[in-house]
Amino acid sequence: xxxxxxxxxxxxxxxxxxxxxxxxxxxxxxxxxxxxxxxxxxxxxxxxxxxxxxxxxxxxxxxxxxxxxxxxxxxxxxxxxxxxxxxxxxxxxxxxxxxxxxxxxxxxxxxxxxxxxxxxxxxxxxxxxxxxxxxxxxxxxxxxxxxxxxxxxxxxxxxxxxxxxxxxxxxxxxxxxxxxxxxxxxxxxxxxxxxxxxxxxxxxxxxxxxxxxxxxxxxxxxxxxxxxxxxxxxxxxxxxxxxxxxxxxxxxxxxxxxxxxxxxxxxxxxxxxxxxxxxxxxxxxxxxxxxxxxxxxxxxxxxxxxxxxxxxxxxxxxxxxxxxxxxxxxxxxxxxxxxxxxxxxxxxxxxxxxxxxxxxxxxxxxxxxxxxxxxxxxxxxxxxxxxxxxxxxxxxxxxxxxxxxxxxxxxxxxxxxxxxxxxxxxxxxxxxxxxxxxxxxxxxxxxxxxxxxxxxxxxxxxxxxxxxxxxxxxxxxxxxxxxxxxxxxxxxxxxxxxxxxxxxxxxxxxxxxxxxxxxxxxxxxxxxxxxxxxxxxxxxxxxxxxxxxxxxxxxxxxxxx
Numbered sequence: 001x002x003x004x005x006x007x008x009x010x011x012x013x014x015x016x017x018x019x020x021x022x023x024x025x026x027x028x029x030x031x032x033x034x035x036x037x038x039x040x041x042x043x044x045x046x047x048x049x050x051x052x053x054x055x056x057x058x059x060x061x062x063x064x065x066x067x068x069x070x071x072x073x074x075x076x077x078x079x080x081x082x083x084x085x086x087x088x089x090x091x092x093x094x095x096x097x098x099x100x101x102x103x104x105x106x107x108x109x110x111x112x113x114x115x116x117x118x119x120x121x122x123x124x125x126x127x128x129x130x131x132x133x134x135x136x137x138x139x140x141x142x143x144x145x146x147x148x149x150x151x152x153x154x155x156x157x158x159x160x161x162x163x164x165x166x167x168x169x170x171x172x173x174x175x176x177x178x179x180x181x182x183x184x185x186x187x188x189x190x191x192x193x194x195x196x197x198x199x200x201x202x203x204x205x206x207x208x209x210x211x212x213x214x215x216x217x218x219x220x221x222x223x224x225x226x227x228x229x230x231x232x233x234x235x236x237x238x239x240x241x242x243x244x245x246x247x248x249x250x251x252x253x254x255x256x257x258x259x260x261x262x263x264x265x266x267x268x269x270x271x272x273x274x275x276x277x278x279x280x281x282x283x284x285x286x287x288x289x290x291x292x293x294x295x296x297x298x299x300x301x302x303x304x305x306x307x308x309x310x311x312x313x314x315x316x317x318x319x320x321x322x323x324x325x326x327x328x329x330x331x332x333x334x335x336x337x338x339x340x341x342x343x344x345x346x347x348x349x350x351x352x353x354x355x356x357x358x359x360x361x362x363x364x365x366x367x368x369x370x371x372x373x374x375x376x377x378x379x380x381x382x383x384x385x386x387x388x389x390x391x392x393x394x395x396x397x398x399x400x401x402x403x404x405x406x407x408x409x410x411x412x413x414x415x416x417x418x419x420x421x422x423x424x425x426x427x428x429x430x431x432x433x434x435x436x437x438x439x440x441x442x443x444x445x446x447x448x449x450x451x452x453x454x455x456x457x458x459x460x461x462x463x464x465x466x467x468x469x470x471x472x473x474x475x476x477x478x479x480x481x482x483x484x485x486x487x488x489x490x491x492x493x494x495x496x497x498x499x500x501x502x503x504x505x506x507x508x509x510x511x512x513x514x515x516x517x518x519x520x521x522x523x524x525x526x527x528x529x530x531x532x533x534x535x536x537x538x539x540x541x542x543x544x545x546x547x548x549x550x551x552x553x554x555x556x557x558x559x560x561x
Contacts, residue, residue: 102123108164111154114402123165123166125167128250139543145165146158146160146164152214152218153511154404157549160546162546167215173189181282183198183279184280187215187275207228209395221266221269222267228312229312236466240255241265242276263463264531266463288395289335289387291311301415304416314327314329315455316328316454319452322374330395340387352401355376359483401485402485405478406477422500431496450480455476476501517556
C-alpha cells in the first residue's frame with residue numbers, strides 16, 4: 001500500500017506484557033450521563049482525539065520481533081515497513097484477538113430484501129479500540145471495509161465482499177449537556193434508543209424522518225431528512241464527530257476544528273472512515289398537534305407555497321391514478337395527548353394484512369391497481385384526522401412491508417412541474433418534452449403504480465454532500481411494494497421518474513439506488529471535488545470503497561484496487 005502522511009494516530013505493535021495506553025488531551029467540563037437508563041450527573045472530561053491511539057496487539061510467542069514492533073509507531077512508517085514475516089505474524093495476532101467478534105461468510109441482506117452480499121468477514125465490535133484493530137487487519141490483509149447499521153438503505157450501499165463492520169454494539173451514551181441541549185453517543189446507537197435516552201432528559205430531536213430503525217451514523221451519513229420549511233436534513237444537527245480512518249487514526253472534527261473534514265464527513269456514506277461517535281444538537285422535548293386532510297392535486301399545486309409554510313412540518317401524499325392528496329401538517333403544542341378514534345379503517349389487519357393481500361392479487365391483475373388506490377384513499381384518508389402526541393410518535397409511522405423505493409431532491413420552485421410531469425408519465429407512459437436525458441423513456445402504455453408518492457420539504461444546509469446543500473429542497477419519493485416479498489415491475493417507472501427529476505436539477509437521495517455518475521454528481525454538487533480531495537487524503541488506497549461508492553464517488557477514468 002502507498003505511504004500515507006496522516007500517521008499521527010497510527011498504531012504500535014507491543015509485546016504481550018505491554019499495556020494499551022490511549023494518549024489524548026482533555027479539558028474538564030460537567031455533563032450529564034445516563035447509567036442503566038437512569039439519570040445521574042457527574043463530572044467527566046471531553047477529549048480531543050487527535051493524537052496517538054495505542055493498540056496492544058501482542059507478540060512474543062507469535063514470532064514478531066519486539067524491536068520491530070515497538071518502532072512501528074507514529075514515526076511515519078506504515079504496514080509496508082514490516083517484513084513479510086512480521087506482517088504475516090501481525091495478521092495472525094489480530095485475527096486471534098478479533099476471532100470472537102468475527103463470522104466468516106455470513107449473508108447480509110438489506111431491510112427491503114432487495115440487495116444482499118456475503119462479506120469475507122463480518123465483525124461486530126464493541127469498542128472503538130476494536131474498530132481500530134479491524135482497520136489495521138484490513139490494511140495488513142489488503143481488504144476493503146464497509147460499516148453498516150440497520151441495513152435500511154434500499155440499495156447496495158452497505159454491500160461488500162471484504163470486511164463488513166456491524167456497529168450495533170457501539171451503542172452507548174457518552175454524555176448529555178442539558179444546558180446546551182446536546183447529546184454525544186456512540187454512532188452505532190439506533191434512533192429508537194436515542195429517543196428513549198433523550199426522553200430521560202426531557203430532550204428531543206427537532207425533526208425526524210418516517211422511521212427510527214436506523215443507526216445514528218447511518219441517518220447522518222446518508223443525509224436522511226424529515227419535512228419542514230424551516231428544518232434542514234438531520235445531518236445539519238451534528239456538531240462534532242469522531243471516526244477511525246484508513247490508517248487507524250482516531251480523528252476528531254467539528255464545525256470549528258478541522259471544519260472541512262467535518263463538513264465532508266457528516267454526510268459521506270462511510271467513505272472517509274468508520275464514524276464511532278457523534279454529538280447532536282437537540283431541543284426541549286415537545287408534542288406535536290398533527291392534522292391531515294384530503295385535498296385535490298390541482299388545488300395543492302396552485303397553492304403550494306402557502307401550503308409548504310402553513311405549518312412547522314408539512315408533507316404530502318399523492319395517490320397516483322387519482323387526483324387525491326393527503327396534506328399532513330404538524331405544529332408544536334402544549335395540548336394534552338389525544339388519539340384519533342380507532343376503527344377497522346385504521347387497524348393493522350386492514351392497512352397491513354388486507355392491503356398486502358390485495359397488492360398480491362394486483363401482481364396478476366395490474367389493471368386493478370388504480371381501483372385499489374381509490375378504495376384505500378376512501379377507506380383511510382377521505383376524512384380529516386387529528387391527534388396530539390409526543391414528537392417521535394407523530395414523526396414516525398409504519399412503513400409496512402418489503403418495497404422498492406427511490407427518492408430525489410429538487411428545488412422547491414420546481415415541485416409542481418415535477419408532479420405534473422410524473423402524473424403525465426404514469427398515465428400515458430410518456431415523459432414530456434424538456435426532459436432531455438440521453439436515456440429517453442419511449443412512449444408506451446401508461447403504468448400501474450402503487451401509492452403514495454410522498455412529497456416533503458427541507459430547508460437548505462451547508463453539509464457538502466447533502467442533497468439540500470445550498471438550496472431549499474423538495475424530496476419526491478416513489479414506491480412499489482413487494483407483497484409477501486414477491487417482485488413487481490418497477491424499472492420502467494424508475495427510469496421515467498429519474499429522467500424527470502434529473503431534468504429539474506435533481507439530486508438523488510444517497511441511500512437509494514441510482515445511476516448518476518461521479519462526473520454528473522460533480523456538476524450538481526459544488527463541493528464534490530473538495531470532498532473527493534479529502535477522501536483521497538484520508539483513504540488513498542480506497543479501503544472504504546465498495547461497488548456503490550466506486551460508481552458514484554470515483555471518476556470513471558480512475559482505478560482502485
